[in-house]
Amino acid sequence: MREIVADIARWRAAGKQVAVARVVGVQGSGPRGPGAAMAVNDDGEVAGSVSGGCVEAAVVGEALEILALAGGARRRSFGYSDDQAFAVGLTCGGTVHLLIEPGPPAWYEPLRAALAASVPVALASVVELGPVEEDSDGAPAGEPGGLGAS
Numbered sequence: 001m002r003e004i005v006a007d008i009a010r011w012r013a014a015g016k017q018v019a020v021a022r023v024v025g026v027q028g029s030g031p032r033g034p035g036a037a038m039a040v041n042d043d044g045e046v047a048g049s050v051s052g053g054c055v056e057a058a059v060v061g062e063a064l065e066i067l068a069l070a071g072g073a074r075r076r077s078f079g080y081s082d083d084q085a086f087a088v089g090l091t092c093g094g095t096v097h098l099l100i101e102p103g104p105p106a107w108y109e110p111l112r113a114a115l116a117a118s119v120p121v122a123l124a125s126v127v128e129l130g131p132v133e134e135d136s137d138g139a140p141a142g143e144p145g146g147l148g149a150s
Helices: 001-013 058-068 084-088 108-116
Strands: 017-029 037-041 047-050 072-079 095-103
Touching: 001 017, 001 037, 001 047, 001 108, 017 058, 037 058, 037 095, 058 072
Parallel strands: none
Antiparallel strands: 017 037, 017 095, 037 047, 072 095
């Protein structure tokens, strides 16, 4: 989270809208763990990472849609089955659960202030993760190649 705070502040000062995506859960192996975060502004600029690159484009699309529609927070899950993971070069084979929020969310200012003051801080969100619908290959259902959003 620390790596995106300055970008969010800069974008807000420039009058940009911002959405924040955070990893809230991982099933199996994943490239980034819970707490990894990425911010997207309404121009499509990105700060941070939620997956090391394997689902970032889909997350940017979701964030831009939330900003364009003035929508609320969304929970999304992305992943590949093990066979598909190796075929595309994604070796983790797990499923990453994300919370994508328009923002900056209510937690942003207290977090920014605590980080600026070098005060220890933790951010926790209660998110109910339901079952992920799977296709016949055992991958999250959704887009071609086993990449899915739910």
